[in-house]
Amino acid sequence: MTFKILTDSTADLDEKWAQENDVELIGLTITLDDITYETVGPNRLTSDRLLEAMQEGGQPTTSQVNVGQFEEVFRRHAQNGDDLLYLAFSSVLSGTYQSAVMARDMILDEHPEAVIEIVDTLAAAGGEGYLSILAAEARDQGKSLAKTKAMIEDILPRLRTYFLVDDLYHLMRGGRLSKSSAIIGSLINIKPLLWLDDSGKLVPLAKIRGRKKAIKEMVLYATQDIGHSTAIVAYANDLEAAENLKEQLLTVNGIEQVLIMPLGPVISTHVGPGTLAVFTIGEKAR
Template sequence: MTFKIITDSTADLNEEWAKEHAVTIMGLTIELDGKSYDTTGDNRIKVETLLEQMKNGAQPKTSQVNVGQFEEVFRQAAKDEQEVLYIAFSSVLSGTYQSAVMARDLVLADYPKATIEIIDTLAAAGGEGYLSMLAVEARDKGKSLLETKAMIEDILPRLRTYFLVDDLHHLVRGGRLSKTTAVVGSLANIKPLLWIDTQGRLVALAKVRGRKKGMKKMVECATEELGHSTAVVAYANDREAAESLKASLLENETITEVIILPLGPVISAHVGPNTLAIFTIGKNAR
């Protein structure tokens, strides 16, 4: 292993996979009914538990990874003379990226020769997770940290993220979406299709009547001018719908692989039950 790869629990990577591939996952925290929960490790909150409580009216809050947590990890890597590549949750959606930047500056003051590179993915969930997978693949093929970083930064503008959310009020409550969009989405079974724009903001892309039509529209958008043969599907407690999206995506001759990832607790806390998402890489910047 030539360098250390770090990402967040918002990347929704399987922890066993992360251990096998030497990926460190920094865990955001969730506050639910006055109690704080981890999103990594053996005592992490189960997403099924979270979603069930949300169905019953719970309103979870999420907290970013703090400076001290990053400093501890970065400082140990510097002591070990190990290079670090941190693939970060979108700076538009969380302060976690800024915490990492501050921690890096603190460590570099003491270890000026250390290499700590940070990428603001402007992405989340399966998009961030897939970027992390690609970084692991590049590292394991012998690419240097800087070569891997350059590859990821080349992909970033072409990474497409689409969300179909049942209840937009979870996103409004967390400050990730405007109240106006949520009101439109609550009218007559209208399902706004959301995407992450060029600035990393989660915005409405289209308005579709009903979930099935929303899924069809999401596939259409995600498969326009594809630049990569792999797609990622993410879901919250609706594996059957995720499998349906996978089958639809594989009908496109460009797509040869579809990775299905369950949404983790942090992203689920913001988007709520029954959310679906597709992540693809296009030929051109979005």
């Protein structure tokens, strides 16, 4: 029996791809200039519009998916008799996962026969998207929900996530990084490299002088231990840099394919313009 896959707008998946591959997206929201925007659907706030506003001094904030939204989605699938696998944005970075767990418990009281499996991916952006792509491929190859969930839970500790940001101010402003950690972001020509550690927390990894050198360092970190031939590059309003980063990754032994995707508006809110990110899967847990 096949099953449905749900993930968040923070997975930064292209909506057309998601529709074609039967992956449902549920959206966090963004408030900018006192207006709240959706991040999924035809009227969604785009990353380009958001980043332009940030460069002009805008200070957007994000809100997690609430319990009621999950209830609505879970109830619909339960009533349709769909088994559901939800791949959730890291619980360390958002309360969205906890909202989903609460909603699932409520729906299971109404529909005890329902199958609603939730995985805390401890991932974000292209990392969460990567796991969603692999889950969709596994389902389409005939794997059961249980086997697909087990596969994702095996992979997620080995998922590597690296962010190279221009300025740590946005992460500090959103509460994702302490003020003391953010001070390095103000140093002249110092490019902060961050990663998601084994607990899913975003932490500084290195302080590197110069963007070119920082990108080379990020490639070295991301490819020390290759367990999957695909890598993902994500970017905030700098496609040329993303293309150059892709070419560097393709020179690495073991990397055969590099997918490029823009950072979505939720993640862009926290990392800011000029950010580059790399996502790889290693052989060993991070």
